[in-house]
Amino acid sequence: MKALDQVREVMRRDRVFNFMAQGQHPVIKGKVDVSKDIILYLESVSVSFDGFKAINDLDLYINDGELRCIIGPNGAGKTTMMDIITGKTRPDEGSVYFGQTMDLTKMSEYEIASAGIGRKFQKPTIFPEHTVFENLELAMEADKRVWITLFARLTPAQNDRIHEVLQTIMLEQHAELKARHLSHGQKQWLEIGMLLMQNPRVLLVDEPIAGMTHQETEKTAELLTGLAGEHSVVVVEHDMEFVRSIAKTVTVLHEGHVLAEGSMDEVQNNPKVIEVYLGE
Amino acid sequence: MKLPCITGHLKCLLLLLMLCLSVLTINPVLAASGDEQFMNALQQLTAKKFNQKSQAISEIENSRHSQVKPVLNALLTGNLYYRKSDKVVFIVQKQDETFQLIDVLSDQQVAEVGKRTLKKISINNTLRSQLRSIIARVDLSDPNADVRRSAVQDMMKDMSLDAVNLLQEQLVIERSEIVKETIQVAIALYDIKSDDKATKLNAINALGDSVHPEANNLLKYVVSKDADGNYVENDLELRLAAQNAISTVETKLKIYSFAETLFFGVSLGSVLLLSAIGLAITFGVMGVINMAHGELMMLGAYTTYVVQLLMPNSIEYSLMVAVPAAFLVAGFVGILIERGVLQFLYGRPLETLLATFGISLILQQVVRSVFSPLNRSVETPEWMSGAWEINSALALTYNRLYIIIFSLIIFALLILILKKTALGLYIRSVSQNREMAKAMGVRSEWVDALTFGLGSGIAGIAGVALSQLTNVGPNLGQAYIIDSFMVVVFGGVGNLWGTFVAAMSLGVVNKFLEPWSGAVLAKIIVLVFIILFIQKRPKGLFPQKGRAGGN
Amino acid sequence: MAHKSIFMSMLADDRGGKIFLSLLAIVTIVLPLLNLAVAQDSAFHISTFTITLMGKYLCYALLAIALDLVWGYCGILSLGHAAFFALGGYAMGMYLMRQIGDRGVYGNPELPDFMVFLNWESLPWYWYGFDQFWFAMLMAMLIPGVLAYLFGWLAFRSRVTGVYLSIITQALTYALMLAFFRNEMGFGGNNGLTDFKEILGFSLQQDATRVGLFVITALMLAIGYLVSRFIVTSKLGRVVVAVRDAEDRARFIGYKVESFKLWVFVFSAVLAGIAGALYVPQVGIINPGEFSPLNSIELVVWVAVGGRGLLYGAVLGAILVNFSKTYLTAALPEVWLFALGALFIIVTVFLPKGIVGLLQQMKARKVKEQKNESP
């Protein structure tokens, strides 16, 4: 019976993506198999909290190198979706794959992170008692095992890289300041900087411009579009203007399900989307 | 009559007043007429002839005087004499060479005389058996079941046909199960010696229904062999019946011992519940780790002690006073703690742990300084001592029984308060979303103070209960604090029903482990179990629902 | 050379640490001299009792460093750290017990007195090897370490945190206390292990041995401090603090948080074990009371008073609180618990960073004032 089920499973998946039948998935950074040009797969994913379905049969594919914007009203499940990708929340159903080979539902948070998925939280989370410099140093791409970190020393190249990012996030003068003293917007930047230090394949960015000035917003837009191509970027944002300025493809989430997908104009003229956003 | 009168104790006074009145007005008349008849009958005992004496004995019985039993007992044991000079009857206590005369009515020693002034009232065997059955009858009609039971136990030692008949009669009207059981055993004990096989068989079967130790012994005797290796009982059928009876008895004993362990477990569970629910509120609702919880219980126990000091003559009612008093004292101290210290520490649970630990040390030392470091003895009211003997194998002590009931009542009250009252609504709203509750106009500081007061007050009440079970001393709290935390954590923080289930199951498990492993090891096993359990379910049996602090 | 530079960089911005180590060095040199080289009747003579008392404080200081590592740096409030201390102590106690040999009351060359008293026939297997000093010392580190590893592995993997963790660590030490109270365990039950005679052939009654133990304790404290300082200034130390402040963040940038916690927890337990092993020959007894939850919580107060998250703060707290305890319990016994209780409250409510934090604050204010005055 079990074997038969397994075969059936394999068959079903095979119809869509033949890679999914594979068993073990070695976690090697940079070895993400993107031969199908898709880097993230979410397939019929559902999650419920105490009976409330936060994510409901969600299908989402992110192309390699793409910049994707995800919008949706409050409580649509955008943050929960990121939780699922990064391993914070385990889906009740469905499969989540990174590239062709890595089953994210079977990996722990740190494995997912070291495999190359970086994340910025909705509420900026940085290490308050560390300096800005140290925050970046901690985030830096490196061997993060215990004994190795005990004896780790900063190489000149790494030092340079940190200063580079410090410049990008405009916190060069504050390098030695404890991060808790930063303003809300600066914290946002610092978190983005930490994301950059990780040098991930995929960046999940949850509401990056909350608390930023107009110039800073523009700068963020520039930064994110610049990252796309080499990295894949998924941005969740409520600010439509910002979304319009960066996005080629926009996905609208509603009640844990994809409501519409397409260019900003297409989406904005979609009657279902209009209803969700305007009609009650 | 001197009244040991305490002004201010109105109740006490009233009671005494009524007592005096009744003694003065009604009793003397009754007593006088009863005494007269009784004394007349006694006088007749001095007659020479045995049949006259027999009649006198019957009359004594009919007088229904309260001194019937001691007099007849004295007669039976040869301690009833009359003074040769005036034929007054006395109960006599022999002391070496002298005889002490005890007045039959007052039970007081009245004189000490030499042997020669007295004459013993002699009896023969007929009288002896008459006396025995009368004494038994008197005892059997006693309103106190314990007296009736011990009368039957006495009769069991030496059963006669008369006794059996008497017991048969008593069996019909007897209401107490345990006395009935004893009677049946007694009858069976007689029947089993009969020559009639059917009677014997019946007796054996009857013994099989009983868990009385005597019954079990007798059955074992029936199937045993004598010194020569021959069966005591020759009849195989009877032996088989006895064997059967033994096994039913043993099953029953097992069930009863199970029930007893269960009872102990539930009573331990109730104590745990009492000591943990206050904690569950402060911990679950407010996120405060109150290490001084045990000391608040200690305050409750000391309140009981003080209440008893203040009303030494009405210990019976002391607990009724102590419960609200302890609630108020501990609740007040709790509110002081909350206002004085904890309100500065919200959202920092580990700090509340340390600060309240400091408070617990101070409270301990206060008690040491005020009352002394030694244990104080708290008295147990009459109605809480003793045991409810369901049958010879199962007796439930009243103090535990009351504590079970008491803790259930407190638990139910608490649930009601939280579910049905305005305070409960506020408490729940603040615990779920402090900011929102504030925005809606709930004065959260007051709710915090009252919640903490409530939790502490319940700790005080738990202390009253504990004062009936353990020594009341400055370390009382420490003994319970870890257990209470275990219960709360095991049940799931913020869930009173979880606390209930956890307390009961830990109590029961502990008591079932004890006979097998010993008390200390049982405790260790339970602790280790909880430590491991928390690894599996970090939020306890019934975790609080809701978003677990996401980003 | 490279080592030296690491050493220097470690202490470079650790003024408190430098002061502490220099004081420790002075005390370690001067006290033994005043004890051994100065005549008994001289005013400068320091009694062996004082030396031993100091040695005891230094053991506590090492224990406080151990707790500070997990609590101050990693945010794990362990209410059971005294258990590791006690286990280390028992390992040493077992060695000292075996050293008594046939000089016990019952004169049994193999069995300690309490076993003879309990009519035991032979040494239980877990006592084997403890007649060897190196083995006992290995166990003094290994047993706390292994226990911490097992416990931490379970707890951190299933993400038991905060208050829950504190409470189950408390349960752990409580369970151990109950267990060690049992005679059947074979550790002397209620009375524990005592009546020691000698260590490595040196009589424990001799002044020189006492002084030697004190010097070794001071040395171990210095080493413990330096190693801990190395850890907290390493990148691992920064990760650990990061875990304390934003556990999820650390996880999502790729650190296996539970491994880091486990590492620090185990290291700390080993340190506590060493402190316990040094403690026992100086006080001459180890009994189950050392496992009492109260001890663990008191330990937390030392660290809180001194200033958590600063290694020398923990040292300062341990010495200060214990000095006052010695003084108060002798002079005004009723006051001690009041004082300790008040200390708990004052420190948590008013001095979240302890005395060292207060000093730093005052200094910062002074600097600010001076700045304001100068222009």
Ligand SMILES: Nc1ncnc2c1ncn2[C@@H]1O[C@H](COP(=O)(O)OP(=O)(O)OP(=O)(O)O)[C@@H](O)[C@H]1O
């Ligand atoms: N751990 C949880 N427990 C219970 N409910 C949850 C949990 N996490 C999310 N939810 C619920 O799931 C729904 C989706 O939440 P989510 O945070 O994903 O929304 P969102 O799209 O990010 O909204 P916003 O734009 O406001 O950030 C919400 O209704 C939320 O209350």
Ligand SMILES: [Mg+2]
């Ligand atoms: Mg969101």
